[in-house]
Structures are given as structure tokens and as C-alpha cells.
Amino acid sequence: MIQSRGYAAQQSTTPLAPFSFTRRDPKERDVVVEIEYCGVCHSDIHSTRNEWGNAVYPMVPGHEIIGRVTAVGNEVSRFKVGERVGVGVIIDSCRQCASCKNNEEQYCEVGTTLTYGAPDKYGDLTQGGYSNNILVDEHFVHSVSTKLDPAGVAPLLCAGITTYSPLRHWQVGPGKKVGIVGLGGLGHMGLKFAHAFGAHTVQFTTSESKVEDAKRLGADEVVISKDADAMKKEAFSYDFILDTVSAVHDLNAYLPLLKRDGVYCQVGLPDRPPVINMGNLLFKRRALSGSIIGGMAETQEMLDYCAEKNIVSDVEVIPIQKVNEAFERVLKSDVKYRFVIDMASLIEQ
Secondary structure, eight states: OEEEEEEEBSSTTSOOEEEEEEEOOOOTTEEEEEEEEEEEOHHHHHHHTTTTSOOOSSBOOOOOEEEEEEEEOTTOOSOOTTOEEEEOSEEEOOSOSHHHHTTOGGGOSSOOEESSSSBOTTSOBOOOSSBSEEEEEGGGEEEOOTTSOHHHHGGGGTHHHHHHHHHHHTTOOTTOEEEEEOOSHHHHHHHHHHHHTTOEEEEEESOGGGHHHHHHHTOSEEEETTOHHHHHTTTTOEEEEEEOOOSOOOGGGTGGGEEEEEEEEEOSOOSSOOOOOTHHHHTTTOEEEEOOSOOHHHHHHHHHHHHHHTOOOOEEEEEGGGHHHHHHHHHTTOSSSEEEEEGGGGGGO
């Protein structure tokens, strides 16, 4: 067994606190990783507080993981000890269904195994990256360029691929007008990618204080979405809108901005379903869609693209001891734009 330590929630109402546990012995295809950095995703908060109703405790969250390989199984061919790697939201799938065979493991028809809070095929409960180590089948491990700041790379394993995948799927690029709704952990990555892909990119935000930052991050224009007149001027002009907002909000304010056959893609996950005016879809043949992360091949493609274009997340690095404070600040949108835990701080306990 591998001895591990990290921070865990013992129940939905308790703060994260130091926790020692064991991980199973490595199998032939496993990669053992010493974790250097782990991003703080809003879903970590939802999960540890059982806001989606499926939590199992104790729970060590974290699925934006960067670290160094410390051991490999005897059938591992892609990784060597000492290499920098990343681990994202899922660590297993059936690998036999149509989605898995099409390199879309995130849509596995049998069901994926999440990096934390889920039973794995060995009968263990998975524990995530707010810890000193993890072991994962090599198929779900990614190579990470040493050219990039590893702390800035960590959020790419969730926020990055969550926005990259739909932008690529709907072929965002030159000649397209694209809107990004929300400028947070997801939104700022969507903005960076849409700009890098060559689209005319417009940031929607409710906060005038974010206008200059949006332009710095790549926005060609910024629209204050609570300004009704400004929104009317944008009607019928967008090919694609990526909505990254996890709070409950009115999609009907944005759907009329799409052209005929325009696509509205939701990647934020509000805790209540929206009310849709169907006329906003029917009369212009608009499509309302959704997307989650990406397959393993696409995630590696995204990481390689980021290395080529020098794209990382804007982060605030914190010690693990400040993780509960970070959770509260995330809820107040008091971060630009992702917290990342320096896991070296675990030794300071």
C-alpha cells in the first residue's frame, strides 16, 4: 500500500482538514505521481459540500493535478520516472464502448471513474489531488511541457479542456464571432482559447471592473450584460456562444444574440435547470448544447497547443492550509482566476 496524506472533508458541513490514508499497490500499467500543484475547481466545493447529492466521505478533492512520476508499472511505456505529468477529472472508463473507442472517454456509456469521490474497479474510493501523491493508469495520464509554469498548467486539466473542447468541436476560428459568458476560472480560459484560435471574441460580464482585464486576456470587445441597450445591439450576430457561468442565470438574455444556426454551449453547471423560451431556438434554428471536459487524446492535444502558444491559466498560488479560505473566496468570485495549491506546503503541517 502507498501511504498518502492530504486534506479531506469528513462530512458536508465540516471544513477540509489534514487526513492520512492509503492508496492501493500499483498495477502493471499504473503511474505513481508525486503531486506538485493542484488547482481548486468550483466543483470541489460542490462535491465536498454534497451540493450534487452524491458525496461519499471522507473525500479528498482535487482533479487539476500536476506532478512528477516517481514509479511506473512494468507494462508502462509512455512515461518514465522524473517526467512531469498531469492528471485530470477522470482516471478510468470502460474503454470498450463507442465513445471510448472514439477517444471520447468523458462520455463513456458504462460510466467514467472520477478522480475523487467515486468507487473504482478495485473496490476502493478514489481520493484526489489535495494530497501528496496519486496513482493512475497511464492511459489517463498526460505529458506536460517543462516550458510552462506548472502552477499555471494545473487548471488546464479541467478549466482548460472544458473550454478548449467545445471551441474545437464547433470549429471556432477565423471568420467566426464568438461570445464568452462569464469571466472566471472557466471563462478566462475560454477567452484565451477563442482569441488564440483567431475568432472575433466578445466577453460578456456583469462587472464593469472586469472590462480591462478581459481586453488584456484577449477580448476584442466587452459587453456589460446587464445593459439592455448594449445587449440589443448584439442581436443576430454570433456564430457561437460559450456559457461558463455556474450560477443560475437567464439564458434567454443571450440566445437572441445568435445568428441563424448559431450554437449556444453551456459548460457551467447551475444547481437549478433554466427556463427556456423555445421561440429563441425555433425561429432561427438555433441549437442549445452542452459539453464536459475532453477525451484523453484531446486533452493531450490541448496541453501541447498551450505549450506551443505559451498559454496557461492566471492563478493565485496558495498553501494547503488556506484551502478553506480559498473556497469562501471562490464563492465570492474573489480570485483572478484560479487558485492553485502548492502541495509542498503539506510538509509544513
